[in-house]
Amino acid sequence: MTRQMTGAQIVVQALKDQGVDTVFGYPGGAVLPIYDEIFLQNEIRHIIVRHEQAATHAAEGYARSTGKPGVVLVTSGPGATNAVTGMTDALMDSIPMIVLTGQVPTFMIGNDAFQEADTIGITRPCTKHNWLVKDTDILAETIHQAFHVATSGRPGPVLVDIPKDVQFATGSYTPLNKTKVSHYQPRVKGDIDAITKAVEMLEKAKRPIIYSGGGVINSGVGASQLLRELSDATGAPITSTLMGLGAYPASGKNWLGMLGMHGTYEANMAMHDCDYMLCVGARFDDRITGRTDAFSPNSFKIHIDIDPSSINKIIHVDVPIVGDIGHVLEDMLKIWKSRGRKTNAPAIAKWTAKIDDWRAVECLTYKPSDTVIKPQYALERLEALTKDHDRYITTEVGQHQMWAAQYLSFEGPHRWMTSGGLGTMGYGTPASMGVQIAHPDALVINVAGEASWLMNMQEMGTATQYNLKTKQFILNNERLGMVRQWQELLHGSRYSHSWSESLPDFVKLAEAFGAKGIRCADPADLDDAIMEMLNHDGPVIFDCLVEKHENCFPMIPSGAAHNEMIMGEDKTEDAITGAGGALV
Amino acid sequence: MNALSLKKGASKKSAYDLKNPLGDTIETHTLTVIVDNEAGVLARVIGLFSGRGYNIDSLTVAETDHEGHLSRVTIVTTGTPAVIEQIKAQLDRMVPIHSVHDLTVEGPSVERELAMLKVTGTGEKRVEAMRLADIFRANVVDTTLESFVFEITGTPEKIDAFIELVRPLGLTDLARTGVAALARGV
Numbered sequence: 171m172t173r174q175m176t177g178a179q180i181v182v183q184a185l186k187d188q189g190v191d192t193v194f195g196y197p198g199g200a201v202l203p204i205y206d207e208i209f210l211q212n213e214i215r216h217i218i219v220r221h222e223q224a225a226t227h228a229a230e231g232y233a234r235s236t237g238k239p240g241v242v243l244v245t246s247g248p249g250a251t252n253a254v255t256g257m258t259d260a261l262m263d264s265i266p267m268i269v270l271t272g273q274v275p276t277f278m279i280g281n282d283a284f285q286e287a288d289t290i291g292i293t294r295p296c297t298k299h300n301w302l303v304k305d306t307d308i309l310a311e312t313i314h315q316a317f318h319v320a321t322s323g324r325p326g327p328v329l330v331d332i333p334k335d336v337q338f339a340t341g342s343y344t345p346l347n348k349t350k351v352s353h354y355q356p357r358v359k360g361d362i363d364a365i366t367k368a369v370e371m372l373e374k375a376k377r378p379i380i381y382s383g384g385g386v387i388n389s390g391v392g393a394s395q396l397l398r399e400l401s402d403a404t405g406a407p408i409t410s411t412l413m414g415l416g417a418y419p420a421s422g423k424n425w426l427g428m429l430g431m432h433g434t435y436e437a438n439m440a441m442h443d444c445d446y447m448l449c450v451g452a453r454f455d456d457r458i459t460g461r462t463d464a465f466s467p468n469s470f471k472i473h474i475d476i477d478p479s480s481i482n483k484i485i486h487v488d489v490p491i492v493g494d495i496g497h498v499l500e501d502m503l504k505i506w507k508s509r510g511r512k513t514n515a516p517a518i519a520k521w522t523a524k525i526d527d528w529r530a531v532e533c534l535t536y537k538p539s540d541t542v543i544k545p546q547y548a549l550e551r552l553e554a555l556t557k558d559h560d561r562y563i564t565t566e567v568g569q570h571q572m573w574a575a576q577y578l579s580f581e582g583p584h585r586w587m588t589s590g591g592l593g594t595m596g597y598g599t600p601a602s603m604g605v606q607i608a609h610p611d612a613l614v615i616n617v618a619g620e621a622s623w624l625m626n627m628q629e630m631g632t633a634t635q636y637n638l639k640t641k642q643f644i645l646n647n648e649r650l651g652m653v654r655q656w657q658e659l660l661h662g663s664r665y666s667h668s669w670s671e672s673l674p675d676f677v678k679l680a681e682a683f684g685a686k687g688i689r690c691a692d693p694a695d696l697d698d699a700i701m702e703m704l705n706h707d708g709p710v711i712f713d714c715l716v717e718k719h720e721n722c723f724p725m726i727p728s729g730a731a732h733n734e735m736i737m738g739e740d741k742t743e744d745a746i747t748g749a750g751g752a753l754v
Numbered sequence: 755m756n757a758l759s760l761k762k763g764a765s766k767k768s769a770y771d772l773k774n775p776l777g778d779t780i781e782t783h784t785l786t787v788i789v790d791n792e793a794g795v796l797a798r799v800i801g802l803f804s805g806r807g808y809n810i811d812s813l814t815v816a817e818t819d820h821e822g823h824l825s826r827v828t829i830v831t832t833g834t835p836a837v838i839e840q841i842k843a844q845l846d847r848m849v850p851i852h853s854v855h856d857l858t859v860e861g862p863s864v865e866r867e868l869a870m871l872k873v874t875g876t877g878e879k880r881v882e883a884m885r886l887a888d889i890f891r892a893n894v895v896d897t898t899l900e901s902f903v904f905e906i907t908g909t910p911e912k913i914d915a916f917i918e919l920v921r922p923l924g925l926t927d928l929a930r931t932g933v934a935a936l937a938r939g940v
Contacts, residue, residue: 290794291794291797295801295805299848299850302794319849323847353852477847478843478847479847483840486836
């Protein structure tokens with residue numbers, strides 16, 4: 171016999187059955203019955219944020235650092251609309267997330283009721299799928315289905331909209347094992363013929379490169395292991411997108427650093443000149459390819475992706491392999507080994523030597539200073555002083571994000587949580603809190619710019635409430651640095667609205683929130699200040715006053731090819747010309 | 755092997771320009787999509803097309819399996835071969851979509867559309883309209899002393915041809931269903 175419960179009880183029971191331990195949310199009229207049930211139990215921990223957007227980013231931080239789906243609970247109307255940015259962010263970066271929204275009662279839907287919004291309509295394009303549940307009897311099944319969709323295939327956010335009368339009404343609870351099997355079952359095993367072709371070409375490749383992305387991270391820790399094995403065993407150099415950092419260790423011998431617009435010289439040159447490209451769970455995003463018609467013109471391209479729509483979307487590839495990265499890499503290694511572990515070793519040795527020449531350019535060199543903290547220097551010191559910690563890094567969006575990707579190193583997956591596809595300023599602070607909740611004893615640092623940081627600074631309240639000892643490491647240049655850089659490159663250095671006026675005193679702000687504030691302006695004091703931050707057992711806002719006009723290099727200007735990078739010492743004014751100016 | 759078959763610097767165009775190795779000709783394809791007949795499913799399909807800038811030339815939808823709550827959506831769309839491939843892949847990954855078939859490339863198929871045309875007039879024009887309807891095997895489904903409503907079924911091209919011939923004879927109203935299509939054979 172099925173168990174009878176109220177809709178609100180069904181929600182909490184379904185979450186428990188799904189193994190949820192943490193929910194990020196904010197109450198309101200249309201979710202009160204669910205909040206009442208949360209009050210009456212202790213298994214699921216609810217984290218009360220200060221803004222619904224932050225709930226979604228915190229859930230992203232939780233999901234990105236654990237591989238488990240993040241769960242969000244918000245009310246109807248403004249609660250749901252505030253969650254839109256985080257859902258779009260999760261959709262772009264393929265992060266599993268379940269958002270539960272309250273809705274006005276079914277008999278009031280369509281009447282412009284108080285706090286009513288067409289949540290399903292608004293979130294249709296920013297979720298993988300969404301459901302409006304009008305019947306308590308199908309609520310449990312819908313929530314189980316939502317978890318299945320969010321975590322299967324290419325992960326993503328889903329939303330379940332639950333009217334208030336459905337929460338109050340009594341219905342039957344369908345347990346997880348009684349839920350009918352969804353027809354949504356993305357393919358995980360790759361085509362063996364295609365994989366064999368990929369191996370054949372790899373055996374002959376003279377200038378191979380592996381270009382990996384966030385799909386490797388999403389596929390699980392095993393996929394990262396297999397990726398390492400493949401690169402190390404074949405000697406193929408490896409680069410990664412922003413989303414994929416950590417899948418291959420930065421200390422690994424074949425590591426080229428990140429590629430793309432602010433990637434390393436060696437990674438981009440190798441991408442341009444390779445004759446064999448194995449794209450593993452990346453999607454040829456415009457930040458990666460630069461000018462598509464000049465993208466890696468002489469390579470044989472293989473693309474492994476679980477989402478068929480990513481294949482041939484931007485770059486036409488020679489061998490598409492649709493499947494889960496872990497499964498495909500496992501098969502690929504198996505086939506390569508069974509065929510006798512062949513590589514074109516002499517050619518690869520020459521290729522590696524060529525890459526070493528590119529490495530010798532030392533593209534991340536910057537002009538040091540004794541008087542002012544260079545942002546790159548700040549990150550180098552942060553790296554040196556924290557790399558041996560159990561460390562997780564989140565970022566906001568902008569120059570600091572690119573510098574963090576360049577100067578911090580990641581040895582494993584799930585350690586680097588950044589808003590890649592959507593580029594959401596205000597993401598990092600709440601994300602760092604989600605990470606800290608999942609890893610209470612770890613060192614969690616949000617590398618931020620002051621402008622991005624202000625966008626969700628109210629979450630310092632959440633940090634102090636739960637004593638989340640996240641370190642908000644703000645590279646404060648009193649500028650919207652990346653906007654300013656583009657204005658220099660493209661708009662004749664007319665810095666239209668790209669500076670931060672009337673900034674708060676971050677140290678006093680920290681104190682106002684009950685956190686610790688540290689300010690540092692002198693390179694000589696930086697190490698001590700960072701140590702002070704690390705030694706404080708609680709949330710810290712670190713106001714690091716840095717050089718105001720530093721540009722982020724190297725850079726592929728928009729509309730240019732991988733071998734047309736501009737380096738730190740090049741002339742930059744109006745460096746973006748022609749059609750490139752129309753791009754973002 | 756050069757996947758793009760392009761010389762470096764061959765184009766000064768935008769970085770987003772996709773030099774399409776499959777060809778740049780615009781093709782028309784008829785797609786048939788089986789979907790769960792749940793609330794909002796049509797909005798999802800249409801939203802995909804508008805959100806990603808694809809074309810819809812015609813779209814028909816109705817529940818075809820009442821027990822399984824499945825609907826068949828028939829979409830006529832245009833684009834380069836690469837865009838058509840993207841459309842199919844994007845449709846296929848949507849959760850409520852069970853299958854996507856491209857009738858244009860998957861062997862022979864039959865396509866039919868129904869149209870109703872109101873032609874008003876008297877005298878010779880009225881007689882000529884009736885004659886044309888006869889030739890095109892259109893049926894009269896309503897008449898007054900000054901008007902006919904014709905019903906015609908056929909390929910969209912046949913209906914286009916009939917409309918153009920009848921237009922000067924007093925075509926005052928027109929309704930078309932859009933294309934329904936099925937693959938031939940078993």
